[in-house]
Amino acid sequence: MLAEGSASPDRRRLLAAAVAVFLARGAQAGEAAPAGKIRFGLTPVFLNNDLELLGRLQGYLERATGHPVSLITRRTYQEITALLTTRQIDAAWICGYPFVTHRSELQLVAVPLWRSRPLYQSYVIVGSDSEARDVSDLAGGIHAFSDPDSNSGFLVTRALLAEMGLRPERFFARAFFTYGHRNVIRAVASGLAGSGSVDGYVYEVMAQIEPELTGRTRVLRRSEWLAFPPVAAPRMPLDEIRLAKLAEALLAMPAHLDGRAVLAMLRLDGFAREEASLFDAIAAKVYLLARAG
Amino acid sequence: MLSRLDPRSWPITVKVPLAVASLMVLVGLILSERVLARLADTQERHLRDLAQSYLDGLSSAVAPSMLRDDTWEVFDAIERARDLHRSLRPLETVVSHADGRVIAASDPRRHPVGSSSEERQRVQVAGAESFSFEAGADTATAVRKLSYPGQTVGFIEAVFDTRHLAAERRGVMLALVATNGLLTLLLATAGWLLVARMMRPVTILTNHLGLARGVSAVPIAEDVVVRQRGEFGRLFRAYNALAASMDERETLVKKLAEEERLGSLGRLASALAHEINNPLGGLFNALATLRTHGHLAHVRANAIGLLERGLVGMRDVVRTTLAVYREEKRPRDLVASDLADLQLLIAPEARRKSVSVTLENALDGTLPLPSTPVRQAILNLLLNAVAASPEGAGVVLNASVSGGLFVASVRDRGPGLPEAAAQVLVGPMAVTPLRDGGGLGLWTTRRLVSELGGRIEVDHPGEGGTLLRLVIPLRSAQELSDVA
Numbered sequence: 001m002l003a004e005g006s007a008s009p010d011r012r013r014l015l016a017a018a019v020a021v022f023l024a025r026g027a028q029a030g031e032a033a034p035a036g037k038i039r040f041g042l043t044p045v046f047l048n049n050d051l052e053l054l055g056r057l058q059g060y061l062e063r064a065t066g067h068p069v070s071l072i073t074r075r076t077y078q079e080i081t082a083l084l085t086t087r088q089i090d091a092a093w094i095c096g097y098p099f100v101t102h103r104s105e106l107q108l109v110a111v112p113l114w115r116s117r118p119l120y121q122s123y124v125i126v127g128s129d130s131e132a133r134d135v136s137d138l139a140g141g142i143h144a145f146s147d148p149d150s151n152s153g154f155l156v157t158r159a160l161l162a163e164m165g166l167r168p169e170r171f172f173a174r175a176f177f178t179y180g181h182r183n184v185i186r187a188v189a190s191g192l193a194g195s196g197s198v199d200g201y202v203y204e205v206m207a208q209i210e211p212e213l214t215g216r217t218r219v220l221r222r223s224e225w226l227a228f229p230p231v232a233a234p235r236m237p238l239d240e241i242r243l244a245k246l247a248e249a250l251l252a253m254p255a256h257l258d259g260r261a262v263l264a265m266l267r268l269d270g271f272a273r274e275e276a277s278l279f280d281a282i283a284a285k286v287y288l289l290a291r292a293g
Numbered sequence: 294m295l296s297r298l299d300p301r302s303w304p305i306t307v308k309v310p311l312a313v314a315s316l317m318v319l320v321g322l323i324l325s326e327r328v329l330a331r332l333a334d335t336q337e338r339h340l341r342d343l344a345q346s347y348l349d350g351l352s353s354a355v356a357p358s359m360l361r362d363d364t365w366e367v368f369d370a371i372e373r374a375r376d377l378h379r380s381l382r383p384l385e386t387v388v389s390h391a392d393g394r395v396i397a398a399s400d401p402r403r404h405p406v407g408s409s410s411e412e413r414q415r416v417q418v419a420g421a422e423s424f425s426f427e428a429g430a431d432t433a434t435a436v437r438k439l440s441y442p443g444q445t446v447g448f449i450e451a452v453f454d455t456r457h458l459a460a461e462r463r464g465v466m467l468a469l470v471a472t473n474g475l476l477t478l479l480l481a482t483a484g485w486l487l488v489a490r491m492m493r494p495v496t497i498l499t500n501h502l503g504l505a506r507g508v509s510a511v512p513i514a515e516d517v518v519v520r521q522r523g524e525f526g527r528l529f530r531a532y533n534a535l536a537a538s539m540d541e542r543e544t545l546v547k548k549l550a551e552e553e554r555l556g557s558l559g560r561l562a563s564a565l566a567h568e569i570n571n572p573l574g575g576l577f578n579a580l581a582t583l584r585t586h587g588h589l590a591h592v593r594a595n596a597i598g599l600l601e602r603g604l605v606g607m608r609d610v611v612r613t614t615l616a617v618y619r620e621e622k623r624p625r626d627l628v629a630s631d632l633a634d635l636q637l638l639i640a641p642e643a644r645r646k647s648v649s650v651t652l653e654n655a656l657d658g659t660l661p662l663p664s665t666p667v668r669q670a671i672l673n674l675l676l677n678a679v680a681a682s683p684e685g686a687g688v689v690l691n692a693s694v695s696g697g698l699f700v701a702s703v704r705d706r707g708p709g710l711p712e713a714a715a716q717v718l719v720g721p722m723a724v725t726p727l728r729d730g731g732g733l734g735l736w737t738t739r740r741l742v743s744e745l746g747g748r749i750e751v752d753h754p755g756e757g758g759t760l761l762r763l764v765i766p767l768r769s770a771q772e773l774s775d776v777a
Contacts, residue, residue, distance in 0.1 A: 142406055176363065
């Protein structure tokens with residue numbers, strides 16, 4: 001009884017220590033990077049609010065990587081970029097513009113292939129009843145931009161004006177951001193804005209999905225071909241293996257049935273490894289703006 | 294035509310259903326007005342509540358964006374609110390700054406961003422918070438002022454489609470009109486049937502009274518009377534009693550007339566007897582002369598001549614009397630010689646009273662008038678005139694035809710016809726014969742002339758006496774006037 005009584009505290013102490021260790025580990029796992037969970041950020045580059053697409057993408061990535069996947073969406077590009085540069089997420093599908101401006105902190109994971117090329121255009125669109133013939137006719141109107149961190153939805157048009165020695169806030173009577181390419185099309189279609197800067201890829205896809213919406217607009221100007229919005233990761237990855245698996249899953253998408261389904265919804269052909277030099281054209285525009293001030 | 298338009302002249306079977314219909318229309322109008330007013334209240338309250346919830350939702354969605362002047366967010370909020378409140382049917386929504394400049398509108402083409410209209414500023418200055426809906430209108434308007442701690446940030450102005458409410462109101466109105474119209478028609482028909490049924494005894498009575506306007510009242514058939522209960526039953530029995538008494542009276546009157554005829558006959562008979570009696574003495578004298586001196590030829594011839602003249606005179610008197618009082622099997626028309634007969638007939642009575650009767654006969658041939666009643670009527674007047682004339686005076690009978698009228702006038706030099714007697718001739722038919730028995734002849738004359746469709750005129754010429762004139766339309770003229 002006594003022997004047992006003296007042995008009992010030790011055993012209890014041992015148990016408590018074991019529980020403490022277990023709890024400590026659990027707490028660690030909960031707070032920091034969850035064990036093996038891939039956090040993948042999405043900007044409203046493509047069709048937003050499509051829960052079915054998000055579900056399928058998550059399902060494919062989980063099966064392909066073997067890791068649980070969390071898809072993270074935010075309202076603005078800036079928020080996603082910030083998560084990426086502060087290394088809170090493994091990777092994110094961002095725009096070429098923030099990729100260029102945060103080049104030193106980011107690495108390129110994969111670039112989507114649209115119509116077999118990692119390229120797309122930026123469109124300036126107007127209402128279908130507009131009589132404007134080129135961008136200079138839009139002076140004094142109301143313009144809808146997509147996002148201040150978007151290449152196609154802001155940078156391209158701004159650079160175009162800068163080449164003419166103009167600034168959007170003076171060229172247009174009014175300009176506002178809709179934080180979504182689809183919203184730009186809606187704003188122009190409804191007449192809220194006279195013109196808008198929109199992702200050419202999104203516009204073409206929308207023309208197939210919602211022809212009655214794009215039907216109320218027309219493309220006034222198409223830009224040169226530019227690098228497609230890429231999937232990027234922090235230069236110092238959160239987890240090398242997880243990132244490698246994610247890249248592998250993205251590149252292998254066309255090979256899998258559910259991967260092809262996701263690509264079909266996105267109207268994309270696949271993902272490819274590309275050199276960062278693909279984004280030099282965008283970088284040139286950033287440089288132009290920096291010089292223009 | 295005008296009298297038919299006068300409602301007072303309409304039959305009761307029309308008046309009662311019309312009154313019922315008018316009351317129903319009045320009740321229907323009042324009820325419809327109440328129902329529609331209530332409906333408008335309900336619609337407005339319902340719409341106001343929905344509009345409030347729409348504006349509440351939109352206000353909370355756009356207020357922060359308004360502060361940031363975020364056109365897109367405001368526009369997106371308007372679009373989302375429109376999808377959320379489909380049942381309210383928002384037609385147009387405009388979100389503007391406090392100064393009226395548009396931030397975003399559901400139709401940016403009508404209300405471009407940054408534009409400001411005077412109309413909207415006026416609305417916003419006039420009533421910061423308002424809701425206007427008129428029953429039956431196609432749209433309703435609501436304005437909401439947005440304040441952010443104490444300061445006016447802007448306004449939301451929304452226009453809602455209320456055509457479905459107007460349609461509902463029209464539907465209710467149609468249903469009310471149809472229901473009320475049908476009810477009115479039903480009740481008016483029921484009223485008509487009911488009144489027609491209630492008025493049937495009155496119609497029967499009216500028809501019988503219409504028949505009674507002729508000679509005598511026709512009683513209502515006994516089976517009809519038996520079937521009718523209540524006050525109309527009593528009325529029918531009372532009417533039948535009246536008809537019976539009228540019938541009795543009519544019989545009595547006929548009897549009286551007959552008696553009068555016999556009475557005048559009696560008077561004439563006594564005059565006739567007198568007339569025959571006078572020459573009788575002479576005739577007996579002639580007979581005695583014949584018996585005594587018959588062998589003397591000149592005496593005999595003289596006596597026989599005397600006898601013959603006396604007998605011829607008596608024969609004429611008797612023949613005339615027979616002619617006047619013969620029961621004629623077939624009525625014949627009046628001839629000019631009938632008046633000469635009358636003169637003969639009255640002659641004995643006239644002679645007895647030493648009155649001369651003069652005939653001014655302008656008639657010629659046959660007149661289309663029944664002979665007997667005309668002769669009787671003139672004889673009565675002549676008898677009356679002779680009786681009224683003083684000794685030695687003259688009575689003049691004048692007869693003529695002019696303009697389809699037979700006119701016979703009898704003038705005497707008497708003291709003038711008393712007013713009561715004149716009333717018997719020309720007064721209302723209801724006047725009865727004079728109580729003392731006199732005037733029965735006049736009363737009979739009146740009846741005879743009336744039955745022939747004629748009239749009697751009483752005149753008092755300036756030189757004294759009385760002038761009575763019978764005016765009787767000739768039968769052909771009378772028939773023509775009946776046709777007309």
